[in-house]
Amino acid sequence: RANQARLAETLHESCQFGAAHPYGSDTTETGMARLSLDDSDKAVRDWFIKSAESLGCKVSVDEMGNIFAVRPGKNNDAPPIMMGSHLDTQPTGGRYDGILGVLGGLEVLKVLNENSYETEGPVGVVDWTNEEGARFPKMAVSSGVWAEQVPLEDAWNLKEVTANHDSPKTMKEELTRIGYLGKNPASYRSNPFAAHFELHIEQGPILEDQGQKIGVVEGVQAFKWFEITVKGRDSHAGTTPLYARKDAVLSAARMVAAANPIAKRLGGLTTTGIFETKPGTVNTMAHTVVFTLDIRHMKNETLSQMEEECRAEFQRIAHEDSEKGVEVDWKLLVDSPAVEFNPDCIRVVEQSATDVCSALPQTHADGKLWRRMISGAGHDSCYTNTRCPTSMIFTPTKDGISHNPVEYCSAEDCALGASVLLGAVLRYDKL
Amino acid sequence: RANQARLAETLHESCQFGAAHPYGSDTTETGMARLSLDDSDKAVRDWFIKSAESLGCKVSVDEMGNIFAVRPGKNNDAPPIMMGSHLDTQPTGGRYDGILGVLGGLEVLKVLNENSYETEGPVGVVDWTNEEGARFPKMAVSSGVWAEQVPLEDAWNLKEVTANHDSPKTMKEELTRIGYLGKNPASYRSNPFAAHFELHIEQGPILEDQGQKIGVVEGVQAFKWFEITVKGRDSHAGTTPLYARKDAVLSAARMVAAANPIAKRLGGLTTTGIFETKPGTVNTMAHTVVFTLDIRHMKNETLSQMEEECRAEFQRIAHEDSEKGVEVDWKLLVDSPAVEFNPDCIRVVEQSATDVCSALPQTHADGKLWRRMISGAGHDSCYTNTRCPTSMIFTPTKDGISHNPVEYCSAEDCALGASVLLGAVLRYDKL
Ligand SMILES: NC(=O)NCCC(=O)O
Numbered sequence: 001r002a003n004q005a006r007l008a009e010t011l012h013e014s015c016q017f018g019a020a021h022p023y024g025s026d027t028t029e030t031g032m033a034r035l036s037l038d039d040s041d042k043a044v045r046d047w048f049i050k051s052a053e054s055l056g057c058k059v060s061v062d063e064m065g066n067i068f069a070v071r072p073g074k075n076n077d078a079p080p081i082m083m084g085s086h087l088d089t090q091p092t093g094g095r096y097d098g099i100l101g102v103l104g105g106l107e108v109l110k111v112l113n114e115n116s117y118e119t120e121g122p123v124g125v126v127d128w129t130n131e132e133g134a135r136f137p138k139m140a141v142s143s144g145v146w147a148e149q150v151p152l153e154d155a156w157n158l159k160e161v162t163a164n165h166d167s168p169k170t171m172k173e174e175l176t177r178i179g180y181l182g183k184n185p186a187s188y189r190s191n192p193f194a195a196h197f198e199l200h201i202e203q204g205p206i207l208e209d210q211g212q213k214i215g216v217v218e219g220v221q222a223f224k225w226f227e228i229t230v231k232g233r234d235s236h237a238g239t240t241p242l243y244a245r246k247d248a249v250l251s252a253a254r255m256v257a258a259a260n261p262i263a264k265r266l267g268g269l270t271t272t273g274i275f276e277t278k279p280g281t282v283n284t285m286a287h288t289v290v291f292t293l294d295i296r297h298m299k300n301e302t303l304s305q306m307e308e309e310c311r312a313e314f315q316r317i318a319h320e321d322s323e324k325g326v327e328v329d330w331k332l333l334v335d336s337p338a339v340e341f342n343p344d345c346i347r348v349v350e351q352s353a354t355d356v357c358s359a360l361p362q363t364h365a366d367g368k369l370w371r372r373m374i375s376g377a378g379h380d381s382c383y384t385n386t387r388c389p390t391s392m393i394f395t396p397t398k399d400g401i402s403h404n405p406v407e408y409c410s411a412e413d414c415a416l417g418a419s420v421l422l423g424a425v426l427r428y429d430k431l
Numbered sequence: 432r433a434n435q436a437r438l439a440e441t442l443h444e445s446c447q448f449g450a451a452h453p454y455g456s457d458t459t460e461t462g463m464a465r466l467s468l469d470d471s472d473k474a475v476r477d478w479f480i481k482s483a484e485s486l487g488c489k490v491s492v493d494e495m496g497n498i499f500a501v502r503p504g505k506n507n508d509a510p511p512i513m514m515g516s517h518l519d520t521q522p523t524g525g526r527y528d529g530i531l532g533v534l535g536g537l538e539v540l541k542v543l544n545e546n547s548y549e550t551e552g553p554v555g556v557v558d559w560t561n562e563e564g565a566r567f568p569k570m571a572v573s574s575g576v577w578a579e580q581v582p583l584e585d586a587w588n589l590k591e592v593t594a595n596h597d598s599p600k601t602m603k604e605e606l607t608r609i610g611y612l613g614k615n616p617a618s619y620r621s622n623p624f625a626a627h628f629e630l631h632i633e634q635g636p637i638l639e640d641q642g643q644k645i646g647v648v649e650g651v652q653a654f655k656w657f658e659i660t661v662k663g664r665d666s667h668a669g670t671t672p673l674y675a676r677k678d679a680v681l682s683a684a685r686m687v688a689a690a691n692p693i694a695k696r697l698g699g700l701t702t703t704g705i706f707e708t709k710p711g712t713v714n715t716m717a718h719t720v721v722f723t724l725d726i727r728h729m730k731n732e733t734l735s736q737m738e739e740e741c742r743a744e745f746q747r748i749a750h751e752d753s754e755k756g757v758e759v760d761w762k763l764l765v766d767s768p769a770v771e772f773n774p775d776c777i778r779v780v781e782q783s784a785t786d787v788c789s790a791l792p793q794t795h796a797d798g799k800l801w802r803r804m805i806s807g808a809g810h811d812s813c814y815t816n817t818r819c820p821t822s823m824i825f826t827p828t829k830d831g832i833s834h835n836p837v838e839y840c841s842a843e844d845c846a847l848g849a850s851v852l853l854g855a856v857l858r859y860d861k862l
């Protein structure tokens with residue numbers, strides 16, 4: 001079993017780097033702003049490597065800055081079972097999203113060490129770079145490169161969107177700056193895994209609403225990210241009659257508003273998180289708006305339908321509903337089809353969850369304190385799943401709130417999740 | 432009469448500072464990006480002062496960086512007749528908006544000099560700071576301080592919106608940095624004018640559409656600028672059900688879209704030029720959107736009605752149409768009621784226009800190559816009009832396009848405007 005106090009302590013220790021947005025007086029009552037490859041991310045990476053090395057791990061860094069810490073087993077020719085997640089956060093992020101998965105992995109290694117437990121094959125922990133897709137707008141881009149689903153150059157050339165708007169830095173520049181541009185290829189070929197298990201907070205309301213403790217994650221809903229550029233014509237707000245306008249802001253606002261009822265009708269989600277106006281003055285119509293559209297649905301086919309309906313509607317707005325007309329251009333940033341995790345991995349997680357939950361004092365009306373579920377959020381596991389057996393473990397999330405400083409998972413639930421991770425890894429190691 | 436070639440040459444000479452957005456191969460085929468108090472604005476200010484001094488003017492700078500260049504007359508106890516406009520531009524601005532008014536003023540002084548013409552009272556040219564309200568979002572803020580309609584501290588503390596989003600500079604910091612924080616009070620009391628005449632491009636399509644050459648401007652339509660803040664809650668784009676959202680971007684987009692039909696129905700204009708999302712990542716709903724709303728109408732009462740209808744509709748969207756609701760807060764940036772210029776000033780402009788146009792080879796079906804008109808754009812003259820007799824002269828604007836790099840007024844039309852300005856000033860000087 002995981003050590004609840006130790007896990008909580010190291011998790012919060014790691015959050016000294018990048019703590020932000022305090023909401024209470026306790027030092028742990030803050031959110032996080034640890035943007036990928038910024039100074040606080042460098043600091044927590046250094047801390048992570050020191051921690052892993054002190055546990056006897058061999059640490060390597062690849063050309064995407066992914067950090068692999070591996071504890072040897074009996075047979076070290078076999079590829080390792082990796083426990084992976086991420087240490088980067090949203091600009092207004094919480095202390096658990098991703099962080100729990102990496103710190104939970106370290107906790108598993110500590111339990112193995114203190115029990116002098118020798119695994120069959122090696123077991124390790126990986127910190128994937130820029131999972132959030134917050135600073136550099138492709139989620140899980142670095143596990144994507146490892147899985148050879150995202151070209152290395154595309155990843156390296158990604159430009160930050162959260163700061164330095166006039167001269168954004170690229171991932172490669174920032175990897176170099178903080179000293180995490182490793183020499184090893186970022187590839188499952190030269191760096192294969194036996195399996196990938198990811199412990200993560202649910203980030204949604206289901207476990208809490210159902211009074212359950214553990215999610216056995218069977219898959220991830222489909223989603224796509226788009227950057228949409230609307231081009232009109234800059235002109236004077238006081239002298240340009242409405243009928244003579246090519247107003248990029250008005251058209252883009254109509255598009256954002258139009259996406260929502262499509263999502264509602266088809267049972268999916270659409271979100272615009274970035275909306276930028278150029279040149280950006282009060283009394284000049286923008287010539288250009290760049291906005292993002294994140295669309296999600298459980299089914300690939302319905303996601304396609306959502307996309308098609310949005311495309312048709314945006315086109316209509318651009319041509320029929322925008323006075324002199326605007327141009328609209330779609331760029332795909334992320335395409336993540338619905339994921340089904342590996343049945344063997346799901347089974348060992350389920351066995352481990354059953355075991356861990358059976359020892360709890362709580363009971364549940366349905367008889368089970370865990371449930372099978374689908375993830376609403378994307379994860380590095382979506383990419384690893386294309387190259388090695390993969391599954392995930394979820395813990396409850398207070399009020400279902402994530403990507404927000406008040407994001408919370410109790411120390412007890414964190415430790416339960418880590419115990420399930422431990423049991424799953426050991427079961428898989430035996431297979 | 433103004434010297435057409437000389438005016439064109441000096442106008443384009445002044446545009447070497449801040450030229451941007453080329454659209455043709457000729458050096459004059461560019462727009463401008465001379466944002467108030469930036470390095471190019473400092474350079475053109477230095478150039479303007481040297482030019483004015485070489486014409487025998489006494490130059491002074493006030494605490495808003497307004498530059499006053501005065502040519503003595505017979506009786507120098509009388510306040511000067513000032514020809515005023517501005518040398519700052521939009522980020523994607525043109526070579527005429529404001530610039531023509533200042534350079535036209537210098538051209539008038541040159542004509543007086545070469546004719547050794549002695550005016551009754553002094554006559555001068557003023558370059559007002561940040562007329563555009565582009566970099567610092569209050570249009571004509573510095574003539575506003577001079578007119579004691581805008582408090583000095585409010586103006587000094589205005590923060591830039593076009594760059595340095597993380598740590599915007601204030602007007603006072605930038606005035607200090609470029610060395611234009613003058614010692615003289617910015618006030619009509621210590622620095623009174625006999626009158627203020629402003630030559631400007633129309634910035635709209637009317638003169639061109641009517642085949643006319645000069646606008647005798649009787650007034651300016653009413654307008655207000657607002658900064659509107661919408662506060663929701665940041666949460667995860669993939670795990671937050673639509674019904675649980677406080678989506679600031681979606682609500683703000685609906686507000687922008689809702690303002691347009693109100694303007695259309697009431698015969699006014701609404702424009703959103705700035706729309707900013709925080710924290711601004713693809714997969715986090717924004718907790719905050721800040722957008723601007725510029726509303727205009729010929730009539731003060733209808734402008735109030737437009738504002739009231741927008742307020743009611745935005746409130747409805749915030750509370751009824753936004754799932755878990757958002758908060759909306761309005762901040763007034765500029766309040767510029769409809770302006771009626773001084774009848775004496777209008778009359779001398781009309782007399783001068785009649786005289787200048789009568790010498791033209793062209794004729795017009797209506798018999799007049801000039802027309803009385805109302806300005807759609809705001810100008811420094813709106814503020815000077817509250818403290819001294821004021822009126823304006825308009826020249827045609829190609830395709831009615833302004834606040835755009837391709838903004839254009841022919842050299843001939845520029846010179847006609849300057850000649851009308853000359854005639855108006857000399858007539859007023861005689862009164
Ligand atoms: N874990 C997490 O929030 N990742 C972000 C990827 C997504 O947008 O779903």
Ligand SMILES: NC(=O)NCCC(=O)O
Nearest residue numbers: 238283562563570808809
């Ligand atoms: N001349 C000019 O375009 N000034 C800007 C003020 C306005 O927004 O009307």
